Amino acid sequence: MPELPEVETIARAIESDVIGKTIVSADVRWARTLATPSAKKFREQVKGQKIIGVSRRAKYLILLLENYNLLIHLRMSGDLIVRKGKIKPEKHDRLILDLKAKNGGISQLAFNDTRKFGRVWLTDQPEKILGKLGPEPLEKTFTPKWLYENLRKRKRQLKPLLLDQTFLAGVGNIYADESLHIAKLHPQALSNAVSLKQAEALYEAIVSVLKEGIRRNGASIDWVYRGGEYQNYFRVYDREEKPCIVCGTKIQKIIVGQRGTHVCPKCQKVERK
Structure with a gap:
């Protein structure tokens, strides 16, 4: 999509x-x-x-x-x-x-x-x-402070929350996976357990991957959308069993919130409490 x-x-x-x-x-x-x-x-x-x-x-x-x-x-x-x-x-x-x-x-x-x-x-x-859409992640209404406060208000797994368009507008499967990897957060981590430092890292990751996606005219991964080149720079998305560009561990594909999700098990460890 x-x-x-x-x-x-x-x-x-x-x-x-x-x-x-x-x-x-x-x-x-x-x-x-x-x-x-x-x-x-x-x-x-x-x-x-x-x-x-x-x-x-x-x-x-x-x-x-x-x-x-x-x-x-x-x-x-x-x-x-x-x-x-x-x-x-x-x-x-x-x-x-x-x-x-x-x-x-x-x-x-x-x-x-x-x-x-x-x-x-x-x-x-x-x-x-x-009217029910969340803030635009590339506009001034989206800030590290807003993200931290609104993550803490909810108790949901991070990836399904990022995909919720009433929470944050425009992020889908590709850019959620990429953002979470950059921020070193596991897609199944609970939003209310995210620290301020982690929220700031996630904010920076979301903004950077979206800007880079636009700069490269989006991602063309099949017949759905043509013209972009961001797919050539994926960190985890669509890279199952390939080495993580950070640590070399094989990228895993798991199901989170009924969505195929790509994660590095070493860089993105889920904290168990």
């Missing part, structure tokens, strides 16, 4: 190609892609809307329209593709927006989603969807 760096990369990639263009029509090719409204209302409401901005919140990509917000969650296999002209839809296109520039040029923004898990919302009240 694309995480914060991958969604940020896609947002930046399409920004210059869509801002200022007007949606002249929408082809809803799989109605269940739309969480809201119905396909009929969607086509009616987006027609004539100018795209005035592109942003991201957590793992949501947001197209700012004149009167609405178009929220897109890529889920497992979604991607946004800009195409010049009006061309034949591809097999896994679920939604296509036909765009027109001021000079009359035609292009398309296609939501391509092989596994059909992605969802799109058209709304004038985006806070109803985004």
Whole structure:
């Protein structure tokens, strides 16, 4: 699933190609892609809307329209593709927006989603969807002090808590594993047992891996997302049975919170009390 760096990369990639263009029509090719409204209302409401901005919140990509917000969650296999002209839809296109520039040029923004898990919302009240999300880890609201205090308020295993989007927005399986390894914290360690020093290390790790992920255009590990190179720099993720880059111990893959999790058993020892 694309995480914060991958969604940020896609947002930046399409920004210059869509801002200022007007949606002249929408082809809803799989109605269940739309969480809201119905396909009929969607086509009616987006027609004539100018795209005035592109942003991201957590793992949501947001197209700012004149009167609405178009929220897109890529889920497992979604991607946004800009195409010049009006061309034949591809097999896994679920939604296509036909765009027109001021000079009359035609292009398309296609939501391509092989596994059909992605969802799109058209709304004038985006806070109803985004309001329960936790802080953005690359914004000023996320601090070492905030992280320490909020870890201590909960008694949960660290990795499932980091994946909880109401706790912290945008972190997924890849960047949680990488952050915990850098901070030398076991994914199963309890949040309320984390010291201030450990919380500070985890804060620095989260911020650094996300920034590095964005710098390298995200991670391309299979057919889900293409274009990034961060996968070439993984410390533990997808490196089962390979040596830890710090100590040489073989990386293990375990299950934590029903998620495959990569850990170095030497660098990331879980404290038993």
